[in-house]
Amino acid sequence: MTSRSDTGRLREVFTSAAYDITPSPVPLAAIAAAGRAHRRRRTAVLATTCGLLLVPLAVTAVQSGPFSSDPAGSPAAPATVHTARVVAPGERVQAAPKVQLWLTKNGKHWSTPQKADQFRSVTDGNLDMSRPGVGLQGEPIGKDYFLSGIYHGKGDAATVKIKTAKGTVTGTIVRLAGKPGWGAWYATTPLPDMTVPKAKQKHHFVRSITVYDTTGNTIATLAQP
Incomplete structure (x- = not known):
């Protein structure tokens, strides 16, 4: 059994020995490096986890084509499709400001501020019902030039292009119901240069008129020259 005096002496011995021990320096650099490595591993784990969570979202975005901002993957815009205006005999069409146009089984009728109730027969002029052809009538209406005519031809006419000295314009096709084999067209363009006498004009103001069907034929x- 150890006495109190022995215990006291042992305490003094341990205390003296402890003062003689020089502690090792704290490895601060190693601790800091270990901490950085731990943080890197934790960041990598979080990034991987977040990436896995975002994969379904990325797949959804790829599959939802309309929301893609990639022009190469977007479908081309559909071309504008023109169609003829089908009218009943005698039905008035507002072809231009203060200009009306209508059809009967005999041909094209139109009225302008300068002249009312004009008429062009479907068999009149140089047109031949047995073959394709286009007629032309033109007159100034205010600051514009009103152009119209009758066409003959097979197929469903949809649009008309008029090439003039001032550019190309798109007109409107008007026809009766069924397949009469003819119809009318109209358009407006800027006025031609009225200061040049016709005798000195090298070309017609209207260079060409072409009627197309629904497929572009x-x-x-x-x-005209």
């Missing part, structure tokens, strides 16, 4: 055309 030519039904009838008129070319």
Whole structure:
């Protein structure tokens, strides 16, 4: 059994020995490096986890084509499709400001501020019902030039292109119901240069008129020098 005096002496011995021990320096650099490595491993784990969570979202974005901002993957815009205006005999069409146009089984009728109730027969002029052709009538209406005519030809006419000295314009096709084999067209363009006498004009103001069907094929055309 150890006495109190022995215990006291042992305490003094341990205390003296402890003062003689020089502690090792704290490895601060190693601790800091270990901490950085731990943080890197934790960041990598979090990034991997977040990436796995975002994969379904990325797949959804790829599959939802309309929301893609990639022009190469977007479908091309559909071309504008023109169609003829089908009218009943005698039905008035507002072809231009203060200009009305209508059809009967005999041909094209139109009225302008300068002249009312004009008429062009479907068999009149140089047109031949047995073959494709396009007619032309033109007159100034205010600051514009009103152009119209009758066409003959097979197929469903959809649109008409008029090439003039001032550019190309798109006109409107008007026809009766069924397949009469003819119809009318109209358009407006800027006025031609009225200061040049016709005798000195090298070319017609209207260079060509072409009527197209719904597939873009030519039904009838008129070319002027």
